[in-house]
Amino acid sequence: MAEYEALIGMEVHAELLTESKMFCGCRNAFGGEPNSRCCPVCIGLPGALPVMNKKAVEHVIRTALALNCTITPNAKFDRKNYYYPDLPKGYQISEYDAPIGVNGWLDIEVDGKETRVRIRRVHLEEDTGKLFHVVGNVSHVDYNRSGVPLMEIVTEFPPDMTTPEQARAYLVKLRSILTYIGVSDGKMEEGSLRCEPNLSVRLRGSETFGTKTEIKNLNSFRAVYRGIQYEVGRQIAMLERGEKVVQETRGWNDAKGQTFPQRSKEEAHDYRYFPEPDLVPLQISEAWVEEIRSTMPELPDAARRRFVQQYGLPAYDADVLTQTRAAALFFEETVRQCNDPKAVSNWMMGDFARLLNAENREIGESRVTPKMLAEMILLIKDGTISGKMAKELFEKMFATGESPRKLAEAAGPQITDSGAIQAIIAKVIGEMPDVWAALCAGDEKKFGFMVGQVMKASQGKANPQEVNRLLRERMQQG
């Protein structure tokens, strides 16, 4: 089979973190009673006039700076005209030929190889309402989302990405930056961050471009990866069969793991863009840009390097812990209180991450605070609780938000008394004399097993160092 390569571009939409909508004072929030956050501006009543939300404009300038863009000094808004029930005015206010940010880039790394992904534009627009297709010949419309500030980030053509791994890395890093600088909550499952990759394939070394397709409704990193992987395979198989790829938008069916045709180019809209007469242009002065630049937080790349240097963390830990600013802040605050970076990292990447994932929660939404985690780590260090007790204690702390000291007291003290531990050891030996005999005969692999059994028999309360020491002592006695 001939060797093909894929060219992958990406359009990302992010709802901006503001209190109010883009052009009116209705609250910008997720969910709630349908049509409860609406006003004449965002449901398009005649005569209503939009007024720009300054914070939203600044969020886009901030993003453009973080993505190394040039800021357009004279930006403006345009009308993108089309009829669809989720768009009450019959046009979307967007930016057509003078977007706020242009010509930026984002460096990504996959398997040790760095790639610079060029970014063509970053612009500001408004989100549409939500359509719910119900049974029968009607749809339900909720305009709560209508007019929410929406930012679009588009990669440059020809695309710099060629693999699904790169596309995923781009998205992971972009999401990380957007959450760091506080412009987006990055929640793909709630649709506040939406990603539409477009891709074509061609014979490696070819100078021409193949026909591209776009994939929609990918609502997780995994779906993005699988969707692109599937679509690359589908296009290559078509070319191998001598068929032509049709330029179209394809949807993603996560259950089937397939893309399916949604809209073809022939029905593409004719948007008839023109300058929005209800809004005056934006003049973005250097002073304004510098003011925003001066309040830019440390970006994830810089934080990652600093975590390795300052805390001596492995690169992998630093990478995971700096993926969201909330996690990075949580880590630093916890370390400040217990001064054990590796222990904090292990808890955050292990039990804590597992429990958060299981409940689909972000670290900021957890009952566990840096103070609580630090206190627990100190309890392990001073021998008040064992590592095994800590695992259970952490789960209780995660579920209840109770302080680790109180939970440790309720669970009873750690067993350190030699006599008590010797009694447990004797009991375990009595239950499994064969294992004990093998261990005494020199089968060292059985040692860890015996320690585990003793810990289990003590319900995790025995001091592990003491168990180790007393088991050895007992072995010498034979």
Place this chain on the structure above:
Amino acid sequence: MKLSLEEIRKVALLSRLELEEAELERQTKNINDLLARFEALQALDVTGIEPTSHSIPLFNVMREDETTPSLSREETLSNAPEQLDGYFIVPRIVEGI
């Protein structure tokens, strides 16, 4: 610049305007007359004048990011041709038709 009847037909469709043939012809003439009047402006010498999208020297009219009360749901839905459970009801849209 002159627009053809077909171009006007397409614009009417994009604007969801249902026009009969006689109306289409009349509107084609109206719009072309209007364009002819704009052509008079093209005779002006604009050498050295920066193109602009807006005609008033006003920029950066913005508001602070603060919320104001929304309409009640009853008010929001009061013009809805059909409604159910707080939603606007619209005919189902099927892509590609």
